[in-house]
Amino acid sequence: MAQMNMLHAINEALSIEMEKNQRMVVFGEDVGHFGGVFRATSGLQEKFGRDRCFNTPLTEQGIAGFANGLASNGMTAVAEIQFADYIFPAFDQIVNESAKFRYRSGNLFDVGGLTYRTPYGGGIAGGHYHSQSPEAYFTQTPGVKVVVPRNPEQAKGLLLAAIRDPNPVIFFEPKRLYRASVGEVPEGDYEIELGKAEVVKQGTDITVLAWGAQMEIVEKACKTAEADGISCEIIDLRSLAPWDVDTVAASVKKTGRLLINHEAPLTGGFAGEIAATIQQECFLYLESPINRVCGLDTPYPLIHEKEYMPDEHKTYEAIKATVTF
Amino acid sequence: MSNATMNNDTVHRVSFLDKASLHIPILRILQADGTTYEQAILPNIDQALAEKIHDTCVFTRVLDERMLGAQRQGRISFYMTCTGEEASIIGSTAALDDGDVILAQYREHASLRYRGFTTEQFMNQMFSNEKDFGKGRQMPIHYGSKELNYQTISSPLATQIPQATGVAYGLKLQGKRNVAICYFGEGAASEGDFHAGLNMAAVLKSPTIFFCRNNGYAISTPTEEQYAGNGIASRGVGYGMHTIRVDGNDMLAVLAATQQARAYALEHNAPVLIEAMSYRLGAHSSSDDPSGYRSKEEEEKWQQHDPVKRFKLWMINKGWMDEATDAQLHEKYREEVLSAVKVAEKLPAPHIDGIIEDVFDKPTPILKKQLKELKEHINKYPNAYPKSAGRL
Numbered sequence: 054m055a056q057m058n059m060l061h062a063i064n065e066a067l068s069i070e071m072e073k074n075q076r077m078v079v080f081g082e083d084v085g086h087f088g089g090v091f092r093a094t095s096g097l098q099e100k101f102g103r104d105r106c107f108n109t110p111l112t113e114q115g116i117a118g119f120a121n122g123l124a125s126n127g128m129t130a131v132a133e134i135q136f137a138d139y140i141f142p143a144f145d146q147i148v149n150e151s152a153k154f155r156y157r158s159g160n161l162f163d164v165g166g167l168t169y170r171t172p173y174g175g176g177i178a179g180g181h182y183h184s185q186s187p188e189a190y191f192t193q194t195p196g197v198k199v200v201v202p203r204n205p206e207q208a209k210g211l212l213l214a215a216i217r218d219p220n221p222v223i224f225f226e227p228k229r230l231y232r233a234s235v236g237e238v239p240e241g242d243y244e245i246e247l248g249k250a251e252v253v254k255q256g257t258d259i260t261v262l263a264w265g266a267q268m269e270i271v272e273k274a275c276k277t278a279e280a281d282g283i284s285c286e287i288i289d290l291r292s293l294a295p296w297d298v299d300t301v302a303a304s305v306k307k308t309g310r311l312l313i314n315h316e317a318p319l320t321g322g323f324a325g326e327i328a329a330t331i332q333q334e335c336f337l338y339l340e341s342p343i344n345r346v347c348g349l350d351t352p353y354p355l356i357h358e359k360e361y362m363p364d365e366h367k368t369y370e371a372i373k374a375t376v377t378f
Numbered sequence: 379m380s381n382a383t384m385n386n387d388t389v390h391r392v393s394f395l396d397k398a399s400l401h402i403p404i405l406r407i408l409q410a411d412g413t414t415y416e417q418a419i420l421p422n423i424d425q426a427l428a429e430k431i432h433d434t435c436v437f438t439r440v441l442d443e444r445m446l447g448a449q450r451q452g453r454i455s456f457y458m459t460c461t462g463e464e465a466s467i468i469g470s471t472a473a474l475d476d477g478d479v480i481l482a483q484y485r486e487h488a489s490l491r492y493r494g495f496t497t498e499q500f501m502n503q504m505f506s507n508e509k510d511f512g513k514g515r516q517m518p519i520h521y522g523s524k525e526l527n528y529q530t531i532s533s534p535l536a537t538q539i540p541q542a543t544g545v546a547y548g549l550k551l552q553g554k555r556n557v558a559i560c561y562f563g564e565g566a567a568s569e570g571d572f573h574a575g576l577n578m579a580a581v582l583k584s585p586t587i588f589f590c591r592n593n594g595y596a597i598s599t600p601t602e603e604q605y606a607g608n609g610i611a612s613r614g615v616g617y618g619m620h621t622i623r624v625d626g627n628d629m630l631a632v633l634a635a636t637q638q639a640r641a642y643a644l645e646h647n648a649p650v651l652i653e654a655m656s657y658r659l660g661a662h663s664s665s666d667d668p669s670g671y672r673s674k675e676e677e678e679k680w681q682q683h684d685p686v687k688r689f690k691l692w693m694i695n696k697g698w699m700d701e702a703t704d705a706q707l708h709e710k711y712r713e714e715v716l717s718a719v720k721v722a723e724k725l726p727a728p729h730i731d732g733i734i735e736d737v738f739d740k741p742t743p744i745l746k747k748q749l750k751e752l753k754e755h756i757n758k759y760p761n762a763y764p765k766s767a768g769r770l
Contacts, residue, residue: 087598087671108603110568111535111596139534142570178455180517182533320744349733349748355455356506356514357733359763360752366759 054237062205066212081133117146124167137173151221152196165219172228180355186317198222199294201265210245227266250297256286259310264290274368302334309340319347341378407630412691421634438488440711449664462659465685469632477556481538493526501722514728535566539575546586559587565596579649586649593658598671614651626654627685730766
C-alpha cells in the first residue's frame with residue numbers, strides 16, 4: 054500500500070495497462086509531453102513513446118471518432134476529454150457510434166477496447182463550463198458503461214477494469230478530488246468489478262446513495278445524523294450504467310428509506326431512474342418517499358456555487374426529513 | 379462541370395498537390411524600429427485613431443499585469459492575459475464600425491475596451507459582483523456587452539465560429555451595412571465548428587470576418603502538433619473565401635488587412651479569413667505554467683517582437699507620441715485599475731433570487747419552488763452561505 058492522490062492513482066493504472074497491453078494508446082488535448090492539464094498522464098509519453106501517448110489536435114469530435122476507429126480495429130484506446138463540459142462535440146461519436154457499434158453490426162464489429170476519461174463536477178470555482186456533471190446524458194444511452202470513482206484506491210481499480218472491459222466505458226473523474234483525495238492504494242495490478250455498488254457503511258434507518266465527489270459530502274452528513282441517533286447505511290453506486298439494483302434494493306428493504314444525492318440538476322438526473330426502480334422493487338418496504346438532494350435546475354453558477362451544490366447541510370436536513378416523515 | 383470545381387485542366391499523368399502548392403505571403407507594414415517598409419501602403423489612420431489604439435494597448439497591458447497579480451493574491455479566481463497579441467486584437471477591432479458584432483473567443487478583452495467598456499465594468503465582471511452584466515454566473519474574463527455589440531463569452535472553443543456566420547447572415551437580411559467578426563485561435567480551428575462555420579459562410583454568402591489569432595500554442599500544444607498544413611490561411615482558400623495572412627504583431631498590417639476585409643465583405647456579401655501570426659507571451663491562463671512545455675529563450679525571442687512597442691515607436695516617429703506621455707498613461711491606468719479593484723471587490727454578490735432567472739425568459743414553477751426551499755435552507759445555515767445569508 055502507498056499513500057497517493059487520485060491523479061497519481063489514475064496515472065498508475067494507465068501505466069500498468071500500457072506496460073501489459075502493447076496495443077493500448079492514450080491521447081487527448083495536452084496529454085503528451087505536458088501530461089494533461091491536470092497531469093493525469095504525466096510521464097507516459099516518456100515511458101511509452103510518442104506513438105502511444107500523444108497530443109491530438111483540439112477536437113473532441115475528432116478524438117472520439119479516432120478512438121472509435123482505433124478500438125474497432127483491435128486497439129485499446131484511452132481518450133481523454135479535457136473537461137466533461139467539453140464532451141458535447143463528441144456526443145454524436147459517443148451516442149451514435151461508440152454505443153451502437155456492436156449492436157448495429159450484429160456483433161461483427163465493436164469498440165469494447167475504448168475508454169473515455171473525463172474530469173467532471175464542481176466546487177472548484179469553474180462556473181458554467183468547468184463544473185458540469187453530464188453523466189445522465191450517457192446513462193440514457195444503451196451501449197456505453199458509465200463509471201465514477203470516489204477515491205484513489207477506487208479510481209485505480211475501476212479504471213483498470215474499465216480499460217479491460219469489453220465494452221466502451223465513460224470514466225468520469227471527480228476533479229475536485231484529484232489532489233484533495235489522498236489515501237492508501239494497493240500496489241500493482243488489481244481490478245474493481247464494474248456494475249457493483251459498495252456498501253461503505255452499514256446502517257439501519259436510511260440508505261444514503263451517492264457516487265464520486267458527493268460521497269465525501271454524504272459521509273459528512275451521515276456523521277451529523279448519527280449524532281442525532283439516526284443510523285445511516287451509505288452506498289457508493291460506482292457504476293451508473295449498468296447499475297447495481299440488487300445491492301441498493303437489498304439495503305432499502307433493510308432500512309425502509311432511501312436518499313439519493315447527485316451534483317447534476319434534479320430534473321432528468323440519474324436519481325430519478327434509481328427512485329423509480331427502487332419504488333418498484335421495494336414498494337411494500339418503504340416507510341417514506343424516496344428523497345433526492347441534487348443540483349438546482351439551473352446552469353452551474355459561479356458566484357452561487359455553494360448555494361447550488363447538494364452539500365452536507367442540505368443532505369443532513371433531507372436525512373432528518375426522510376426519517377421523520 | 380456540374381460539381382463546381384474551378385477549372386477543367388486535365389492531366390494524363392499522376393501529379394499530387396502538396397502544401398507548398400499554395401503560396402501564402404505574409405503582410406508586413408511596420409518594421410521593428412517603428413519605420414514602415416518602403417513599398418508598404420498604409421491603412422487609413424490619423425492621429426486620433428492612432429492615439430485611441432495606443433491608449434487601448436496601454437490600458438490592456440496594465441489591466442493584464444494588475445489582474446494577474448490580483449489573481450495571484452487570491453482576490454479573483456482566474457485570469458487570462460492577451461499579452462503579445464494586442465496588435466492582432468486591437469488592430470482588427472479598430473478597423474470595424476461600432477455596429478459590427480464581435481464574437482470573441484475569450485482572449486479579446488482589448489476589443490471590448492476599444493469599444494468603450496469601462497474599467498469599472500471590467501472589474502464588476504471579474505469580481506462577480508451585483509453590477510456584473512453577467513450576474514456573477516461565469517468565471518472572470520467572460521465579458522459581454524449588448525450596448526457595445528460584444529456577445530458574451532462562452533468557454534467552449536469554436537462554438538462562436540458558426541454563430542458568427544449566422545449573425546452576419548442576419549445582418550445582411552436586415553439590410554444593415556455591418557459585418558460580424560469572429561475571433562478564435564489556431565487550436566480552436568481544429569474543432570468541427572470551424573469547418574462548419576467557414577463552409578457555411580462561404581456557401582451562404584455571409585459577410586463575416588473570421589479572425590484567427592495564430593499564437594503558437596493551444597494551452598501546451600504547439601502548432602506543429604495542431605496541424606500539418608500551411609497554417610489556417612490555406613483552409614480559407616479551400617472554402618472559397620478571400621484569405622490573407624498578416625504579421626499579427628504589426629498593428630498597421632492588421633489594421634490594413636481588416637479594413638479591406640470589411641469593405642470586401644460588405645461589397646460582396648462574402649466572408650474573409652484573416653490569419654494573424656503572433657505569439658502568446660503569457661501563460662494560457664492563471665491555471666497554466668508554460669515552463670512545462672516551452673523554453674525561456676523562446677519567450678525572450680518573442681519579447682523582441684513586442685507589438686505594443688513597435689506601434690509606439692511608429693507613433694513617436696510620426697511625432698504623435700513621446701516616452702513621457704506614454705509613461706504617464708501607464709501611471710494613470712495603474713492608478714485607475716487599482717482604485718477600481720478596491721471598489722469592485724467590496725460590492726456585494728448578486729442577490730440569490732437571480733440564481734433562477736434567465737434559465738428561461740421566466741422562472742418555471744419548479745425553479746420557483748427550488749428557490750423557496752433554498753432560501754429556507756439558507757436561513758437555517760446562514761454561516762454556510764455567506765454570499766446570500768442575511769439578505770434574502
